[in-house]
Amino acid sequence: MRFLVDTCVGHKLAQWLRDKGHDVLESRDEGNDPGDIELLHRAVREQCVLITIDKDFGKLVFLNEEEHCGLIRLPDIPASQRIALLQKVIDKYEDELRDMCIITIRGDRIRISRDT
Numbered sequence: 001m002r003f004l005v006d007t008c009v010g011h012k013l014a015q016w017l018r019d020k021g022h023d024v025l026e027s028r029d030e031g032n033d034p035g036d037i038e039l040l041h042r043a044v045r046e047q048c049v050l051i052t053i054d055k056d057f058g059k060l061v062f063l064n065e066e067e068h069c070g071l072i073r074l075p076d077i078p079a080s081q082r083i084a085l086l087q088k089v090i091d092k093y094e095d096e097l098r099d100m101c102i103i104t105i106r107g108d109r110i111r112i113s114r115d116t
Contacts, residue, residue, distance in 0.1 A: 004048035016083050040066055049097055070100040077105055
Protein backbone atom coordinates (compact mmCIF):
# COMPACT_ATOMS: atom_id res chain seq x y z
CA MET A 1 0.00 0.00 0.00
CA ARG A 2 1.09 3.57 -0.60
CA PHE A 3 1.01 6.19 2.18
CA LEU A 4 1.79 9.87 2.63
CA VAL A 5 2.66 10.55 6.27
CA ASP A 6 2.00 14.06 7.57
CA THR A 7 4.87 15.60 9.53
CA CYS A 8 2.76 15.73 12.69
CA VAL A 9 2.46 11.93 12.71
CA GLY A 10 6.20 11.36 12.96
CA HIS A 11 9.10 9.79 11.12
CA LYS A 12 9.11 6.71 13.38
CA LEU A 13 5.70 5.63 12.11
CA ALA A 14 6.75 6.29 8.51
CA GLN A 15 9.84 4.14 8.94
CA TRP A 16 7.80 1.37 10.54
CA LEU A 17 5.51 1.35 7.50
CA ARG A 18 8.54 1.11 5.20
CA ASP A 19 9.89 -1.78 7.27
CA LYS A 20 6.54 -3.52 6.71
CA GLY A 21 7.01 -3.22 2.94
CA HIS A 22 4.78 -0.23 2.21
CA ASP A 23 5.64 2.59 -0.18
CA VAL A 24 5.84 5.67 2.06
CA LEU A 25 6.27 9.36 1.33
CA GLU A 26 6.73 11.90 4.11
CA SER A 27 5.52 15.47 3.95
CA ARG A 28 8.62 16.55 5.91
CA ASP A 29 10.79 15.62 2.93
CA GLU A 30 9.27 18.54 1.01
CA GLY A 31 10.59 21.15 3.44
CA ASN A 32 8.24 23.67 4.99
CA ASP A 33 4.65 22.67 5.73
CA PRO A 34 2.72 23.29 2.49
CA GLY A 35 -0.64 23.48 4.29
CA ASP A 36 -3.46 20.99 4.56
CA ILE A 37 -5.02 21.51 1.14
CA GLU A 38 -1.72 21.12 -0.70
CA LEU A 39 -0.88 18.02 1.33
CA LEU A 40 -4.24 16.49 0.41
CA HIS A 41 -3.66 17.36 -3.26
CA ARG A 42 -0.21 15.75 -3.11
CA ALA A 43 -1.72 12.56 -1.67
CA VAL A 44 -4.13 12.49 -4.63
CA ARG A 45 -1.36 13.17 -7.19
CA GLU A 46 0.79 10.43 -5.65
CA GLN A 47 -2.19 8.07 -5.13
CA CYS A 48 -1.49 7.75 -1.39
CA VAL A 49 -3.56 7.20 1.70
CA LEU A 50 -2.83 10.24 3.86
CA ILE A 51 -2.04 9.61 7.54
CA THR A 52 -2.44 12.60 9.86
CA ILE A 53 -3.39 13.71 13.35
CA ASP A 54 -4.77 16.99 12.04
CA LYS A 55 -8.56 17.30 12.43
CA ASP A 56 -8.93 19.78 9.55
CA PHE A 57 -8.77 17.09 6.87
CA GLY A 58 -12.24 15.84 7.80
CA LYS A 59 -13.61 19.30 7.03
CA LEU A 60 -11.74 19.42 3.71
CA VAL A 61 -13.11 16.05 2.62
CA PHE A 62 -16.65 16.15 4.00
CA LEU A 63 -17.58 19.84 3.88
CA ASN A 64 -15.43 21.13 1.03
CA GLU A 65 -15.72 17.85 -0.91
CA GLU A 66 -12.01 17.74 -1.69
CA GLU A 67 -10.83 14.69 -3.59
CA HIS A 68 -8.71 12.15 -1.68
CA CYS A 69 -7.31 8.63 -1.96
CA GLY A 70 -8.16 7.57 1.56
CA LEU A 71 -7.37 9.06 4.91
CA ILE A 72 -6.31 7.74 8.29
CA ARG A 73 -6.92 10.25 11.07
CA LEU A 74 -5.27 9.77 14.47
CA PRO A 75 -6.38 13.00 16.20
CA ASP A 76 -6.12 11.96 19.85
CA ILE A 77 -3.64 9.10 19.69
CA PRO A 78 -0.38 9.52 21.60
CA ALA A 79 2.78 8.85 19.60
CA SER A 80 3.53 5.81 21.77
CA GLN A 81 0.32 4.10 20.58
CA ARG A 82 0.20 5.06 16.90
CA ILE A 83 2.13 2.11 15.47
CA ALA A 84 0.12 -0.53 17.33
CA LEU A 85 -3.18 1.05 16.33
CA LEU A 86 -2.10 1.52 12.75
CA GLN A 87 -1.12 -2.16 12.59
CA LYS A 88 -4.67 -3.08 13.66
CA VAL A 89 -6.17 -0.76 11.07
CA ILE A 90 -4.06 -2.13 8.23
CA ASP A 91 -4.72 -5.75 9.27
CA LYS A 92 -8.46 -5.33 9.72
CA TYR A 93 -9.39 -2.59 7.23
CA GLU A 94 -7.09 -3.07 4.25
CA ASP A 95 -10.06 -3.39 1.88
CA GLU A 96 -11.57 -0.16 3.17
CA LEU A 97 -8.25 1.63 2.72
CA ARG A 98 -8.06 0.40 -0.85
CA ASP A 99 -11.62 1.68 -1.34
CA MET A 100 -10.46 5.17 -0.24
CA CYS A 101 -12.40 5.28 3.02
CA ILE A 102 -11.69 7.70 5.83
CA ILE A 103 -10.66 5.92 9.00
CA THR A 104 -10.69 7.86 12.24
CA ILE A 105 -9.26 6.44 15.44
CA ARG A 106 -10.29 8.05 18.74
CA GLY A 107 -9.27 6.21 21.85
CA ASP A 108 -10.14 2.58 21.24
CA ARG A 109 -12.88 3.39 18.71
CA ILE A 110 -12.35 3.08 14.97
CA ARG A 111 -14.82 4.80 12.64
CA ILE A 112 -14.99 4.03 8.93
CA SER A 113 -16.52 6.71 6.72
CA ARG A 114 -17.18 6.98 3.05
CA ASP A 115 -17.54 10.47 1.62
CA THR A 116 -19.97 9.43 -1.09
